Amino acid sequence: MDSLPEPPAFDAYESPFPPHFSQPILPSPIVDSPKPLEIFNLFFGEDILAPIVENTNQYAEIKRKGEEENLVENKGDGRKVTTRPWSPVSLPEIRIFIGLQIWMGVNCLPAIEDHWQTGTCDPIMRYMSCNRYQQIKRYFHISPPEDTYKREDWWRKMEPLASHLRQRFQQHFLPSSNISFDEMMVLCKGRSAHTIKLPGKPIDQGYKIYALCDQGYTYLFLFYSGMTGNEVSEFTQTTSSYTHISKERSLALYNYNNRKLTKSEILKLSTGFSPTAQAVCHLVFSLPFQSYQFNIYMDNYFTSIPLFRHLRDHGLGAAGTTRANRPDFPSTLTISKDITKRILEWNYLSGVVVNGVCAVLWQDNNTVLFLTTIHNLRQLVLSNRRKPKKTSTNASAARKPFATHEHKKLLPIPALVDDYNQYMGGVDIADQLRSNYPCHQTSRRNWLPLWFWALDTAITNTYLIARSLSPKCEHKAFRRELALGLGESGWSQLHPLLHPPQPESKSYVTLKTSLPPFHLRTTGDHQPYSRSNQRQLCWYCRYKKLHGDPKNPPPACQRKEHLEAIEVSKTATWCSRCELPLCLKNRCFLDFHTVHSRS
Numbered sequence: 001m002d003s004l005p006e007p008p009a010f011d012a013y014e015s016p017f018p019p020h021f022s023q024p025i026l027p028s029p030i031v032d033s034p035k036p037l038e039i040f041n042l043f044f045g046e047d048i049l050a051p052i053v054e055n056t057n058q059y060a061e062i063k064r065k066g067e068e069e070n071l072v073e074n075k076g077d078g079r080k081v082t083t084r085p086w087s088p089v090s091l092p093e094i095r096i097f098i099g100l101q102i103w104m105g106v107n108c109l110p111a112i113e114d115h116w117q118t119g120t121c122d123p124i125m126r127y128m129s130c131n132r133y134q135q136i137k138r139y140f141h142i143s144p145p146e147d148t149y150k151r152e153d154w155w156r157k158m159e160p161l162a163s164h165l166r167q168r169f170q171q172h173f174l175p176s177s178n179i180s181f182d183e184m185m186v187l188c189k190g191r192s193a194h195t196i197k198l199p200g201k202p203i204d205q206g207y208k209i210y211a212l213c214d215q216g217y218t219y220l221f222l223f224y225s226g227m228t229g230n231e232v233s234e235f236t237q238t239t240s241s242y243t244h245i246s247k248e249r250s251l252a253l254y255n256y257n258n259r260k261l262t263k264s265e266i267l268k269l270s271t272g273f274s275p276t277a278q279a280v281c282h283l284v285f286s287l288p289f290q291s292y293q294f295n296i297y298m299d300n301y302f303t304s305i306p307l308f309r310h311l312r313d314h315g316l317g318a319a320g321t322t323r324a325n326r327p328d329f330p331s332t333l334t335i336s337k338d339i340t341k342r343i344l345e346w347n348y349l350s351g352v353v354v355n356g357v358c359a360v361l362w363q364d365n366n367t368v369l370f371l372t373t374i375h376n377l378r379q380l381v382l383s384n385r386r387k388p389k390k391t392s393t394n395a396s397a398a399r400k401p402f403a404t405h406e407h408k409k410l411l412p413i414p415a416l417v418d419d420y421n422q423y424m425g426g427v428d429i430a431d432q433l434r435s436n437y438p439c440h441q442t443s444r445r446n447w448l449p450l451w452f453w454a455l456d457t458a459i460t461n462t463y464l465i466a467r468s469l470s471p472k473c474e475h476k477a478f479r480r481e482l483a484l485g486l487g488e489s490g491w492s493q494l495h496p497l498l499h500p501p502q503p504e505s506k507s508y509v510t511l512k513t514s515l516p517p518f519h520l521r522t523t524g525d526h527q528p529y530s531r532s533n534q535r536q537l538c539w540y541c542r543y544k545k546l547h548g549d550p551k552n553p554p555p556a557c558q559r560k561e562h563l564e565a566i567e568v569s570k571t572a573t574w575c576s577r578c579e580l581p582l583c584l585k586n587r588c589f590l591d592f593h594t595v596h597s598r599s
Helices: 036-043 046-073 091-106 112-116 123-127 130-139 151-158 161-171 263-270 275-284 305-313 337-343 415-423 426-436 448-469 475-494 518-522 539-547 556-565 588-592
Strands: 178-187 205-214 217-225 295-298 317-321 349-354 357-363 367-372 380-386 408-414 528-530 573-575
Touching: 036 161, 036 448, 036 475, 046 091, 046 130, 046 161, 091 112, 091 123, 091 130, 091 448, 091 475, 112 130, 123 475, 151 161, 151 217, 151 448, 161 217, 161 448, 178 217, 178 275, 178 415, 178 426, 178 448, 205 275, 205 426, 205 448, 217 275, 217 426, 217 448, 275 295, 275 305, 295 415, 305 317, 305 357, 305 367, 317 415, 357 415, 367 415, 380 415, 408 415, 426 448, 426 475, 448 475, 539 588, 573 588
Parallel strands: 178 295, 295 317
Antiparallel strands: 178 205, 205 217, 317 367, 349 357, 357 367, 380 408, 528 573
């Protein structure tokens, strides 16, 4: 079109520092082949669990005192009202409690009580009873119960945990040069003035959280309320102190050589920015940008030319999609999409430079608007593009580069578009990893979804650190091992001289009985131990007597003779993890833990 300018010669911002990859920062004792629990303890160590234990016990004392007063008042109404005895929770019990929540996220059942039903193979459930778990969940409290705060400070329910996680997430990970800023949603259907509704989204109602992520690792986050706006905090990378700032002073505070900004610097950085742009600054300026190169990618909800210019002036690159109604966006690029899709060819590119920021129009299936400070528009890269369907928008133009028989083809597109597609998904990856095995449970307290989100985020960051050290690390197995590690460490602290409690016997075998899942027979430490006063028939002998030997299945014509020849032994040898009697005489202990499936 004649009214659209040609792509300009743009002087893109070049950082004085070279690009770099992400890198975990671990203390020296656990650098070599760390276990999941060792990494997780960096985020959920005793220093943060101890206040949670104290606040939980205080909250239980307050709530139970009120319940006892109600019982005294209602004593004369003829009803028999009792309360379940309560003993103060301890640090090992909180570890087991967290381990159970992780395990339940991996092994989902319709109700929490189902995990303790007779016949389940979950070994971690023996570390805590169902009643005790429900009690701790009822009184679980992160912040001091007597802490009074204003209604707009709703996020204080997550303190001091939120500040602690912010500090630890930054301390133990260096993001790569290209990171993304976006919003997360935490599911909450309960009554709260601070939740928001986003129809059409995967999570259409809940809490909004602004996050800065690098390929799934949540480096920093900020709570948002539909009623009061952004939660703003003052913190540095070297301390976990947390101080509320009034809205008049709400601003992203960042470090210049680990010192806080002066008032003049605060005013200079905060002038002319909306609360959304302030949230971007709040997180972005917490990066170590004085020593490393960083390019921030964000979508059209956050971008604006003044914000990008501000980031460029302070040594940060930025790129992202934008909207035509943003401040200072050039009117020459604001053309109706209905017009452009009829006139412009696919891959048409136009741009205008405004105050050191390049505004870009690119024609794909639809017209897309970009802002960038780090890309040269004349730089193209080859990308493997899919042929759009005939029913897609602007199909007639978008399908022209493809031959009739081609469904994919390498086509040149602007480097800006390719980089945006590659790096913008950091927050989406974090959401995906959290949603695979979420710890979320139904609760009447409307702040608990934030606890489950914080726990899932810490687990996801732990997993990504472990995967960077061991690329073959599998997510589900990792969570199982972490949950078992928490349960075992908590039990060993509670009862250092005792074996784990023995659940109700599950040693019966019927024609409907199947082998437990292979991962349960191989995960953890399976050791034989003796119960001299409890000799029982070997579980695996009886299984082979009914189903045949899975390792040496007989031909169908000899199956009857094969089953009759199998002898069932009595044994006092039990597996320490499976809690099943397995004899050593017929090699049942070894075969049970190595056979993959029944033939």
